Amino acid sequence: MTDPDPKPPRRPRYPGTHPRRFEQKYKELAPEKYPELVEHVRERGMTPAGQHVPILVEEVLAVLAPRPGERGVDCTLGYGGHARRFLERLAPEGTLLGLDVDPLELEKTEARLRALGFGPDALVVRRTNFAGLGAAVFGLGWSDGADFVFADLGVSSMQIDDPSRGFTFKADGPLDMRMHPGKGLSAAEWLARTTREELERALVEHADEPHAERLASALWLHNHELTTTRALVEAVRRALPPRLDEEETTSSIRRVFQALRIQVNDEFGALEALLRQLPACVRPGGRAALLTFHSGEDRRVKHAFAAGVRDGVWSEVNDEVVRASAEERRANPRSAPAKLRWVRRGGAPA
Ligand SMILES: C[S@@+](CC[C@H](N)C(=O)[O-])C[C@H]1O[C@@H](n2cnc3c(N)ncnc32)[C@H](O)[C@@H]1O
Structure with a gap:
């Protein structure tokens, strides 16, 4: 028998007053129901979750x-x-x-x-x-x-902001990065199979990473453990020279992610x-x-x-x-x- 008075689905639970994680932003993900909220997010110079603001x-x-x-x-x-x-x-x-x-x-x-x-x-x-x-x-x-x-x-x-696609270093998710998730190797699979030299080449050619040699050696040593975006971020942090400040560290993390994305999708x-x-x-x-x-x-x-x-x-x-x-x-x-x-x-x- 169907329930004559079904309760609406509960909104996702999150700590504090504002959702922070992609999947918690249920209002942004339903722009047809909450157009004013979505407009407000755009006015603040942000891209609403699940959307893309076209450029130029x-x-x-x-x-x-x-x-x-x-x-x-x-x-x-x-x-x-x-x-x-x-x-x-x-x-x-x-x-x-x-x-x-x-x-x-x-x-x-x-x-x-x-x-x-x-x-x-x-x-x-x-x-x-x-x-x-x-x-x-x-x-x-x-x-x-x-x-x-x-x-x-x-x-x-939409692809970058959704942690389940594995493109972002800002949230944890599977280290995937494929634009077509059914095709080819994920970033984690590619890392697990590549050589140290190939990895260094990708970091240099796809992202001009200045610490490519050092990063390739360190990441390659632990390549089978790098199955999530967080594991990769932490491994890059550990491998970088300790004298780098937070901005330089973030730039390297960003470039490592860019290099892997370009590699995996043969961009x-x-x-x-x-x-x-x-x-x-x-x-x-x-x-x-x-x-x-x-x-x-x-x-x-x-x-x-x-x-x-x-x-x-x-x-x-x-x-x-x-x-x-x-x-x-x-x-x-x-x-x-x-x-x-x-x-x-x-x-x-x-
Ligand atoms: C920057 S977005 C395009 C945004 C779009 N102009 C808009 O206004 O919404 C790039 C898109 O290109 C797709 N893409 C990237 N490489 C591709 C390729 N080699 N062949 C076909 N599509 C590709 C991605 O999946 C993504 O959806």
Whole structure:
């Protein structure tokens, strides 16, 4: 028999007056029920739990200039912040192809965008790595490519802030870090199988870590014990020279996490594949824009765009890198490292 008067589920218990942990922030995680609270969190320069504040949106729209009826590609759908604005500009009759590797967030994002009224003609969603950009674009029958292609690299706030995904050093969780949790090795598994040399190489090449040699030796000695984010943080703290202050220590911890994330998700391999396929995926007269968040990404984009201009693939490239304004940085500190680069193809669409 069903209970005629079911009690509402209890809110999560937490000490004090404010929830601190991600899973305790039940109001932020249900923005449709608590819109004012969510707005308040954003006004304080924080990202509400389970959301992502899109970066350099107006600047991206100015560069890509989506027009009604065009075809666009968002290689990194994330929370759908940029995608929503593209979709508004592409209507009526335009189509946005949205890609993302993360099956957990993609399902929620697609549901949110569909609920805003974007049907299957306006929005096509594919759970795929942007390393397969060409296959996704040509698979839609867009044989001469799209009018614009956009990518906002790295991980979303939903992924970073959820400790169960293992991306954050600020809370304990399994040391996973896979954007697609079903695919490939987790960070803990990779650490347990790698060599000391490989680990050092990842710390240097993916994060320019100045204490790479010392950290690689110490972490590798205990690699089978590093199964949680807290265990990794503590091992890094123990391995660093004692003279470092808290800020320097935190910077090293941040870089170790960044290096492992890039390694586990083969982020540079995927970016290089995207950059190789980009020219064939942009129509004459089309545009491409990429948002990067650290030097390893930015260097690759800058060199690929410059080579494309030299080879006559692109007719125009940004002079200056576009950065977030002081106001945006204040409102969303996660925008501070972002760099926007763009290119255009000559000619007119067929
Ligand atoms: C910074 S977020 C994008 C945020 C989005 N622009 C928004 O407004 O919500 C980056 C997203 O790209 C996805 N991603 C990262 N690397 C990817 C890859 N190689 N292929 C497809 N998606 C990727 C991540 O899963 C994440 O959802």
